[in-house]
Amino acid sequence: MKETGFSHSQITRLYSHFHSLDKGENGALSREDFQRIPELAINPLGDRIINAFFPEGEDQVNFRGFMRTLAHFRPVEDNEKNKDPTSGEPLNSRANKLLFAFRLYDLDRDDKISRDELLQVLRMMVGVNISDEQLGSIADRTIQEADTNGDMSISFSEFTKVLEKVDVEQKMSIRFLH
Amino acid sequence: MESYLFPFDSLICMLLGISFTVWFTLLLVFIIVPAIFGVSFGIRRLYMKSLIKLFEWATLRMERGAKEKNQHLYKPYSNGIIAKEPVSLEQEIQEMRRGGAEPEFDMSDIFYFCRRGVESIVDDEVTKRFTAEELESWNLLTRSNYNFHHISTRLTALWGVGVLIRYGILLPLRVTLAFTGVGLLVVLTSVVGLFPNGRIKNYLSDKVHLMCYRICVRALTAIITYHDSENKPKNGGICVANHTSPIDVIILASDGCYAMVGQVHGGLMGVIQRAMVKACPHIWFERSEVKDRHLVAKRLSDHVADESKLPILIFPEGTCINNTSVMMFKKGSFEIGCKVYPVAIKYDPRFGDAFWNSSKFGMVNYLLHMMSSWAIVCSVWYLPPMSRMEGEDAVQFANRVKAAIARKGGLADLLWDGGLKRGKVKEVFKEEQQKLYSKVLVGSSEDRSRS
Secondary structure, eight states: OGGGTOOHHHHHHHHHHHHHHOTTOSSEEOHHHHHTOHHHHTSTTHHHHHHHHSOTTOOOEEHHHHHHHHHTTSOGGGGGTTOOTTSOSOTTSHHHHHHHHHHHHOTTOSSEEOHHHHHHHHHHHHTTSSOHHHHHHHHHHHHHHHOSSSSSSEEHHHHHHHTTTSOHHHHTOOEEOO | OHHHHHHHHHHHHHHHHHHHHHHHHHHIIIIIHHHHHTOOOSHHHHHHHHHHHHHHHHHHHHHHHHHHTTOOOOOOOTTOSEEOOOOOHHHHHHHHSOSSSOOSOOTTHHHHHHHHHHHHHHSOTTGGGGSOOOOSSOOSOGGGOSOGGGOOHHHHHHHHHHHIIIIIIIHHHHHHHHHHHHHHHHHHHHHHHTSOSSHHHHHHHHHHHHHHHHHHHHHTTEEEEEEOGGGOOOTTEEEEEOOSOTHHHHHHHTTSOOEEEEEOOOHHHHHHHHHHHHHSOOEEEOHHHHHOHHHHHHHHHHHHHOTTSOOEEEOTTOSOOOSSEEOOOOGGGGSSOSEEEEEEEEEETTSOOOOOOTTTOOHHHHHHHHHTSSOEEEEEEEOOOBOOOTTOOHHHHHHHHHHHHHHHHTOEEOOSOGGGGTSOOOHHHHHHHHHHHHHHHHHHHHHHHHO
16 A cells, blocks of 8 residues: 555545445445446546546456555655655656546557547537537647647657646645545 | 242242332333423433543543554544635636647646546545544444544443443333333324314324424433524424434424324334324325325415414425535425425434434334434524525525525535435536536637637
């Protein structure tokens, strides 16, 4: 559990919450358990976020997996307190936060955001309120601006470059109370 | 050998006889007679004060134990696991837009939804309302303890004594009282039902109902504080209250007379319902009638229009919530157009959690929990009556009443539907979110075309 960087009391509280979400009481959460959270169910990207918790091909996530995913959202400043030079890159580094967001777009997990994938995610976010043509031109414009190597898709490094001026650390952090 | 046992036998019989007599006399004098007249000896309050001191001592011991092991005591904070900032979608996205020529869509827009989504996974407003509230200090009930490894032997001994007292003494006492109360209710209301309709019957019916509910209150060792009794509901109105458990009915009905509303049940509940309706008019619906909203509304309005009938008691949330919040009020009772008397009920969870988690525990299990807790302590506030204002529709009126109740009881006021305990949230809320985001996208393109 050290790799997640959460404190003992935070882990206890998150475990208690994990347990209350686990309606089947089998020590793991399924997709239905997540969908039971109303605020998540009305989030346009709810399904994508839920997906991020489940490793490839699995439909149960245990507490360890739950914590590892949540660890991406720890604020970066917290790392200063327990610097461990041998632990490698922490889960909540800027790069890992960007990777988490990248994977929300990358539907087929092939490390590239194609035009199709971008369109699908955009459609999730806007619902029925924007026409196909308008959405298509938005997607084209976005790829045009980001794509530097001309392969009509966005790789992780291109993604990182596009967002280099954005305060990722703050936007993708949740303040966990001690 | 036999002659040796013989005097022993009669001795036991005598002892049993004496203890039963003493038991029942005490019961009668200290509990049933005061219940009939509505007075109190103040024993329960004294009991409550001593329990509080005990719990505080217990928590101090646990803290000391924790400090010795250099660990922190698990203290649930009432403000949650994370600190959330109430920023709206538009604000967030405007902030995220990089300066200069505003693009319509930015890949970083996803951060907002992502963060909100994960925040709601860690701590959302709804799922925590359907489990029992967490306590700051331990109340010597196993069911509410998270710090097992910090309990010293002295505390364990105390807890053991507590178990003995609760299950050995309090539980049988309470069960006896409960049976007495319910039995008397059925018998006496049937007797009153034999009287011809008129003032005497109403008077007797009121007295009988009050007395039996008061016995039931003592059966739960409920210590209730009523505030603002001048606002008590009057005939021709509807009383609405927040719902935490079936006990709410007993608590309110032991201080005033109400007409109950509910579905017809079979079994013991059915017997009670049929008996009660003989003494004064309650509103019981057949299962099939419940679906017909017009029929329901008509019966309620007819009852309310008759000034001689008692005020109706309704719980508009439709389900039990854990007493930390008030959830959406169903608008049915607010469409009738009569005076609404709001009542706020707040339980003190230190002595026994009254919340009924109907998905986890059945009714019998729940009653067992209730009767083996230390006590049920709650406060009831009668709020001044409210009526629907000009230009206000039923939903707005319902929300106004709900806000008043939440404010008085110190509960969170939520717009979410209590039905989310079992059902899924409606798609329309997601569509609202999508519409909001689309506005931000399209809105910025309108600006561009203008410039």
